Amino acid sequence: MHSYQKHTVISVRNLTDTVYVLRMTREELEFSPGQFITVGLLNNVHMREYSIYSGVKDDYLEILVKDIPQGYLSSKLHQLSPGDEVRIEGPFGYFLLSEEHLSKPLHFIATGTGISPFHCFVRSHDIDTYTLVHGVSYGHEQYEYEDYSRKNIIQCTSRDTGGNQHMRVTAYMKNKELEHNAEVFLCGNSAMIYDIFDLLTAKEKPSEHIHAEVYF
């Protein structure tokens, strides 16, 4: 049964030319940090999955979106104005931090808008024992890094030297030693997830401590 909820757009906040945050009314939506929702327009059959970007304590709901001109939805969402309505279903998903995880060293590894669930983690949980490695092309693609503790974030840039590390996320992680009890969370494109997964399992990290959310 399709049981969507209408939410009203509050703002569209551009972070770069193509990446933006869509803020909507919360409408009492309950979710766990790391979950995703499906979003669509009222007059359009297509819905797409987006991780929730805002925190559980925020009184609004946000998603982080990359505008893909040939896509069904992202460009249309980009053109929305305050007061427009969207339909939302969810929340869904199991990319969650458990109580047990919160007591361990946490490594969040993202490419592009895959940073979204980690933003939600950081806004929702009182955690400081995390490292966030964010892979993007250029140094200016700092998606609201002020929301993270500066010492916890490493930006890897593949196409310029604007980040902390001028290399791909996988190259950075290759030389990184993780604590034996660390929990690793991967979010982004499947190529990055595969590479990091191989790298970690080669270092004998048990797969049950590697959590992944593939963006598609």
Added chain:
Amino acid sequence: MTYFLLHLGCQMNQSDAERVRSVIESMGYRSVDREEEADLLGIMACSVRQKAIDRVYARIHKWNQWKKNKSIITFVSGCILPADKTSFLKLFDLLFGIEDLPQLPTILRQYGVPSQLSQTTPNDTSSTDSYWNIEPSYTSSFEAYVSIQNGCDKFCTFCAVPYTRGREVSRPSQEILDEIETLVEKEYKSITVLGQNVNSYGFDKRSSEMKFAELLHNIGEIGVRSKKEFWVYFTSPHPHDMYKDVLEVVSSYPVLANNIHLPIQSGDDKILIKMNRNYRIAAYEKIVNDIRTLLPSATLFTDIIVGFTGENEAQFNNTLKAIRKYRYNMAYIAQYSPRPGAASYRWEDDITTEVKSSRFHAATNVLKEVALEENKKFLNEIQRVLVYKKARRDGFYEGKTEGRVPIQFPSDNEALIGTFVDVHVTEARSFSFAGELCAP
């Protein structure tokens, strides 16, 4: 007035079709086997593969041709993707979601088809709950499917069900238990509890509904109270939500059959990640170990997809290893085909047809070896068997063991159909047995 209903796809669709039949027949329609003789023509569509959707288009184009010469009404329901829905609205006279089934008489009345039922005032509360209240027209007198849940929240990347059937909605437990109790009273012998992810039953209702293990416990109690012999199966559970308590309940009640269908889909962790299956092989293995400990005589079935986007030889070999290690009695092996509407449809289908076919045969061959070895363990044992039908081979009947392995035995007694018998297993094959009927 006559109707013809074509149902495509899975057991869920079959179960829904049984309810559609009930509603249509309650309006005075009589089922016909030949579509040419029907006044009302319907399809329960399936979106799992493009081929199934192509069949819907082929059928409706044919039926629309007939409209030149006769007055017929066409409808479509079932699993339909949003894009197909838009097209079907132009091609079919009526399109309704299964949750709107109680409104079908009204919809038909509005279309100009009067009937005894359609003259009554419809119930305006269109919901999955009221659709479940419709008693199905079971197509068998001893085997029934009972829906406990509709929709899916898992979003496996190869599957379009979340987009066709919508969110997981659990049917009220009392209705399920009432339906099963009625079936038991009517001497049904095989009851399959159906849902996309049966073991996440109740999750959508949070604490206001019992969970799957408790539901099974209550079904087991029906068995105890009735003192009747019957088998209850469930399909499909999702490994992510498969907790030990479910297996413990199955082990506690004789009516809960010793057969577990646990879809693995792939034996490789990275492919499972890409499929968004949300479990790792280590976790899956733990469930299999629990099954072997708690249900030592249970047969284990699974679903496997070979040739998923990006699957390399090493990853496929992990699937072969899994078949060998978990020793399935049966696996429904599918060559990956992108399903329109599913997330993986947006990815390149980069494994060639030849490679998929070769992997399919390789997986099937390993399964045949393993299943034969497993089935040989039953040689010379007496198996309780539910008799289903006369076999194609003259002088033989066919049934299934509690573990759902087909078995043939010589007999000319048609009265055995729908009853339990004891059969001495004399021959074990990969996916079936042969045996001799024991004296009653």
